[in-house]
Amino acid sequence: MEPARITIFDTTLRDGEQSPGCSMNVPEKLRMAHQLDRLGVDVIEAGFPIASEGDFAAVQAIAAVIRRPIIAGLARACRPDIERAWQALQDASRPRIHVFLATSDIHLKYKLRISRQQCLEQARDAVRLAKSLCQDVEFSPEDATRTDLEFLLQIVQAVVEAGATTVNIPDTVGYSMPAEFGELIQTIRQRVPGIERVTISAHCHNDLGLAVANSLSAVAAGARQVECTINGIGERAGNASLEEIVMAARVRPDRYVYKTEVVSEQLFPASQMLSEITGVPVQPNKAIIGRNAFAHEAGIHQDGMLKNPLTYEIMTPRSVGVPDSTLVLGKHSGRHALNLRCEQLGFQFERRELDEIYRKFVVLADKIKHVEDHHLMELIRETHGGRRIPPAPVADLPLAIAAAAGSGRDYPQKPLSFPLPAEFSPSGLPLNPMAEHHSEQEDYLWGV
Ligand SMILES: [Zn+2]
Numbered sequence: 062m063e064p065a066r067i068t069i070f071d072t073t074l075r076d077g078e079q080s081p082g083c084s085m086n087v088p089e090k091l092r093m094a095h096q097l098d099r100l101g102v103d104v105i106e107a108g109f110p111i112a113s114e115g116d117f118a119a120v121q122a123i124a125a126v127i128r129r130p131i132i133a134g135l136a137r138a139c140r141p142d143i144e145r146a147w148q149a150l151q152d153a154s155r156p157r158i159h160v161f162l163a164t165s166d167i168h169l170k171y172k173l174r175i176s177r178q179q180c181l182e183q184a185r186d187a188v189r190l191a192k193s194l195c196q197d198v199e200f201s202p203e204d205a206t207r208t209d210l211e212f213l214l215q216i217v218q219a220v221v222e223a224g225a226t227t228v229n230i231p232d233t234v235g236y237s238m239p240a241e242f243g244e245l246i247q248t249i250r251q252r253v254p255g256i257e258r259v260t261i262s263a264h265c266h267n268d269l270g271l272a273v274a275n276s277l278s279a280v281a282a283g284a285r286q287v288e289c290t291i292n293g294i295g296e297r298a299g300n301a302s303l304e305e306i307v308m309a310a311r312v313r314p315d316r317y318v319y320k321t322e323v324v325s326e327q328l329f330p331a332s333q334m335l336s337e338i339t340g341v342p343v344q345p346n347k348a349i350i351g352r353n354a355f356a357h358e359a360g361i362h363q364d365g366m367l368k369n370p371l372t373y374e375i376m377t378p379r380s381v382g383v384p385d386s387t388l389v390l391g392k393h394s395g396r397h398a399l400n401l402r403c404e405q406l407g408f409q410f411e412r413r414e415l416d417e418i419y420r421k422f423v424v425l426a427d428k429i430k431h432v433e434d435h436h437l438m439e440l441i442r443e444t445h446g447g448r449r450i451p452p453a454p455v456a457d458l459p460l461a462i463a464a465a466a467g468s469g470r471d472y473p474q475k476p477l478s479f480p481l482p483a484e485f486s487p488s489g490l491p492l493n494p495m496a497e498h499h500s501e502q503e504d505y506l507w508g509v
Contacts, residue, residue: 138187235268329382360395
């Protein structure tokens, strides 16, 4: 079966930029837009032109130079907004006007102070106006998931008849549950006449941590556009995270038979660029692009990783643009990882020597969080009476680790061997097969 194509609508520069601490100036937005283009997103929502002069200038600048993706500008459902958006999009090779209007009773009553009938007419008129200017028109009933279902269906039908080409269903307040959101998309598909002519889109917020799950549920129910942001930035708890949606489909094509045109190797560079521009870091355990997403500390994990990365990695770091995976030497590390690091530093030890270093390493790792190379060198010096083995030329560390853990292809079976000088002959007990066996097993006590 040919996988269905999902349109990736990136709103990092609009919804994302609205999040606290994430505002960007025009050159920064332009730089980010170039990276989104390299990433292969289908639509870039470049801003909300009537919101400020800066937003207008950013949409205009992006529309003028980014030629491949569709460039969208946001507008409330009124003439000044729509005309301003259209003005900003004049130079776009593929412009889109994105009109929104809240439809839930709570928004109609307290925010807009209009009746449902007025809301229906305003939505229809706004889409007609946008359509008179631009072929590509998207409409979003804001707070759709808290809107009365029958009224939502009427609104969707009205904007489809008025010429909308994409109908976006926002879970504006991040309130929906995955199965519920999927059912809503299915109901819209079943009950709105003419809906098959338009693209249904999902726009999910992460207030309950369900933005990605809700988006995937929408796709399974027939949505063919997903709105998302780099690093999941956005209002409050953020939007659905682009990198998670893309990689979910890529890692599990058996469950999600969908494809995107995203160049996954550009995900990490995009994430890094956004953090660098905004100064807002990504949480270390963030899926796909967090600092720890490919870090393995637990001994059993490190041991498995060094034998075959497939033991603990469902995707390679390189597939998302991370240079290599990181084996963190800490108190949960096993002998295997310690030995590899020693060899990378130019030392090779026999089993008993390594045992001695390992015992000291565990004591030290208990005191400090991460054992750095200089700590390890100190340990090695102590263990061998202050004498130091001259480091031999070996592959530099990142490369060696990358070869071991990142690529999943060439895998060093046995690192280079450096014979020890005679004076380093160990003075410990003779080798005991039981002890050997025991210490092998010991590695597996960590990190279960
Ligand atoms: Zn939003």
